[in-house]
Amino acid sequence: MTTEPLEATRAALARVRGAEPLVQCLTNTVVTNFTANALLALGASPAMVDVPGEADAFARVAGGVLVNLGTPHAEQRAAMTEAATAAREAGTPWVLDPVAIGALPVRTPLAHALLALGPAVVRGNASEILALARAGAGGRGVDAAEKVEQAAEAARGLARTSGAVVAVSGPVDLVTDGARTVRIANGDALLTKVTGGGCALGAVMAAFAAVTEDVFDATVAAVTTYTVAAELAAEGRPGPGTFAVRFVDALAAVGDTDLVARAALS
Ligand SMILES: Nc1ncnc2c1ncn2[C@@H]1O[C@H](COP(=O)(O)OP(=O)(O)OP(=O)(O)O)[C@@H](O)[C@H]1O
Ligand SMILES: Cc1ncsc1CCO
Numbered sequence: 001m002t003t004e005p006l007e008a009t010r011a012a013l014a015r016v017r018g019a020e021p022l023v024q025c026l027t028n029t030v031v032t033n034f035t036a037n038a039l040l041a042l043g044a045s046p047a048m049v050d051v052p053g054e055a056d057a058f059a060r061v062a063g064g065v066l067v068n069l070g071t072p073h074a075e076q077r078a079a080m081t082e083a084a085t086a087a088r089e090a091g092t093p094w095v096l097d098p099v100a101i102g103a104l105p106v107r108t109p110l111a112h113a114l115l116a117l118g119p120a121v122v123r124g125n126a127s128e129i130l131a132l133a134r135a136g137a138g139g140r141g142v143d144a145a146e147k148v149e150q151a152a153e154a155a156r157g158l159a160r161t162s163g164a165v166v167a168v169s170g171p172v173d174l175v176t177d178g179a180r181t182v183r184i185a186n187g188d189a190l191l192t193k194v195t196g197g198g199c200a201l202g203a204v205m206a207a208f209a210a211v212t213e214d215v216f217d218a219t220v221a222a223v224t225t226y227t228v229a230a231e232l233a234a235e236g237r238p239g240p241g242t243f244a245v246r247f248v249d250a251l252a253a254v255g256d257t258d259l260v261a262r263a264a265l266s
């Protein structure tokens with residue numbers, strides 16, 4: 001890290017809230033509303049601009065872009081390639097979330113093609129990262145079949161070959177740029193009982209990357225803020241529906257005191 005990670009996280013969160021970065025999301029139909037609410041609660045400004053003919057221009061003015069392959073219909077696939085190409089040209093950091101790749105025949109080659117367009121961050125569960133690194137067959141639908149540490153070496157290799165920061169989610173998240181690796185032991189299993197727990201994290205990474213020079217610092221800050229908020233929301237062990245609502249509230253409320261008290265970075 002360029003700065004001590006907890007300090008970098010606190011500073012990055014303040015920048016997100018101060019700058020209200022515009023985050024373009026090309027994401028799946030399951031999690032669109034949850035993702036927009038998570039970004040708004042955090043202090044960012046979401047825009048689900050995923051139509052060919054609009055995606056290019058928007059990626060040039062957005063602070064960050066999310067490309068999530070959860071439900072990649074033909075029109076959205078065209079817009080994804082458009083947005084990623086424009087983001088690369090304009091220097092807009094963009095996040096690739098290769099949802100459920102491995103065996104599925106449309107999204108798997110699409111993920112590899114998008115990877116070649118230079119995402120700033122690749123975010124996925126262990127099975128998705130192993131599949132993108134061509135070291136695994138993929139997960140069970142959108143869920144991981146492997147543990148985070150089983151994907152650690154593949155994540156480092158993928159970071160080195162692609163130039164992206166790679167983030168593997170799970171009970172303990174791992175973030176690597178191929179040289180540096182940080183683990184974040186925060187979060188709550190309730191995040192896996194609500195759809196979009198991983199998908200909204202990708203959007204939050206785009207918001208942090210929009211306001212942070214070092215993409216590795218940005219990604220660590222995003223995961224730390226997001227998973228500490230999940231811990232706040234999980235207090236009292238609510239059911240999954242109540243947790244989802246409380247999580248949005250917690251993204252708005254999470255602050256320095258919570259980060260200092262809870263962040264478990266190593
Ligand atoms: N057992 C757990 N304990 C604590 N936090 C967890 C646990 N499992 C996942 N998380 C957290 O949940 C978030 C989403 O991670 P997960 O690995 O479930 O993503 P995913 O499989 O891509 O999700 P999605 O269903 O959105 O595709 C991350 O912030 C991670 O830290
Ligand atoms: C359930 C589901 N199916 C495709 S995308 C998605 C959201 C969680 O990844």
Ligand SMILES: [Mg+2]
Pocket residue numbers: 099100124125142198199
């Ligand atoms: Mg996922």
